[in-house]
Amino acid sequence: MKIAFVIHRYGADIVGGSETHCRRIAEQLAARHSVEVLTTTASDYVTWKEGYKEGVETINGVTVRRFRVRSRRNLVRFKEISDLCFHGQAHTAEDEKAWVRANGPDSPDLARYVRENKAGYDAFVIYSYRYATAWDTLPEVADKAILVPTAEEDPAVHLTIFRDFFALPAGILFLTPEEQDLVGRAALGSLPPSAVIGFAVDVPAELDPEGFKKRRGLDRPYVLYVGRIDRNKGCELLFRYFQEYLKRKTHDVDLVLGGSAALSIPDHPRIKYLGFLTDREKFEAIFASELLVMPSPYESLCIVVLEAWKAGRVTLVNGQCKVLRGQSRRSRGGLYFDSFAEFCEAMDFLLDHPAVGAALGRAGRAWIQANFEWVHLTAKIEDMIARTIAARAK
């Protein structure tokens, strides 16, 4: 089969949930199918600043076609239209479409390529409903399109223009049952055929967590956060909670942060920022940590939480995020907090009872092994593509 993946940005060095999900699945399927990625030249998710050249390249065995971004995101315009659409003011469907345009990335060349080359592909796997790249391409190839919405419990999913949009593709692949439920409620009428695929994670071989701690000067037990350090990821909340937690003086721990920072990090002796971590360093940091904390209130799937469970580490997540709470309960891999008091109580409990923390980590690992291996995931995607082809043949 010839499969095209359509995504707003793509690259081996790009850190982002949906981007990583897309890249790893494209690489897995490329072993058995002809796979191409159709994307933009953008590298920055805030401004869509171009970080790649237009044209064709190969990344880890996958052909990547990049198309120019016509204009960067106008942040003032984006804030204005977001305020209009999301803060309870009366607005129209045209305003909502203007929000998608302002969200970007704006790449007419990508949309044109998809329109003109539709016949050359058996299926288009299109990522992230909220971006203009999905909005512009999916309607052009609806009968061959499989949408991976990566929808989160945030206001965008309830925009009226997406009610019909979610009914357009030939199939939908969800990351979690919570996301399936969310999109099912947001869509008008019944959804197209769908499946929950999740994600599979691989742990690099020959890790050296103790060496990592020494190299990075981490001499105290620590709680780890890995990902974009961003207000939308709950990091501001985490900083406040952690600093207040330390004032209680029950445990002598550091908070270690890894990832790109889009938020100023408090200048505090117990908060240590390591910058971008390679895949190997990330796993070494996870193995050397006491627990992994994920404060994000909005997640469609949090890969680093799955990675922590795969590594057998316990997690502490924001209970306001239905996906993280649901996964923690299903996997039995970690605890969650709904308030500052619960954050403190859960931190104390996990640090006081490492044997229970280890048991939670083991349960998380067993859950990952039973449900999230590549063989399960690729089989579900191939099955969905086969179903869309069969539906077209009728």
Add this chain to the structure above:
Amino acid sequence: MDEKASLERWTESPDVDEIMAFLRGRIEARRRGGALYEDEIRSEASLWLSEILVERDEGETALHQQLDSLGDWRPMLHPNFSTHRGFIGRIGVWVKKHVLLPPLRWLVEPVEANAWRQDRLNVRLLRLVEEMAREIGRLKARLAKLEKETPEKTDRP
């Protein structure tokens, strides 16, 4: 729940719902016993304040409107030249704006900056006062409900 037995069981087979119920029970018991530590109260208050004060929406509160009805209280952010003297007055305003003000900008600008800072502080503090008023309203309602539900204590047998 026997804590020791539970911990032993969770070491073999952890149950997230049970552990969360256990943690919530500990919080509730501490609070019921009045053992809400001073630093916990301070932390909750500090978090509550920071959530209100960092709120992005800088829109006006109901208090703004109430204060408006009491008179002119808002800081003037820029020099405001106006006249009721007709043509001669308008010439005076033009002279003040375009002749007298420009060489005095160095004096006016710090005052404008301070007025702007004061205005932002006012917005935040008024939001805080309004939120506290709401909280008092909620607590009053809760207290009234509890008083209604709880039989009055008397000394009589």
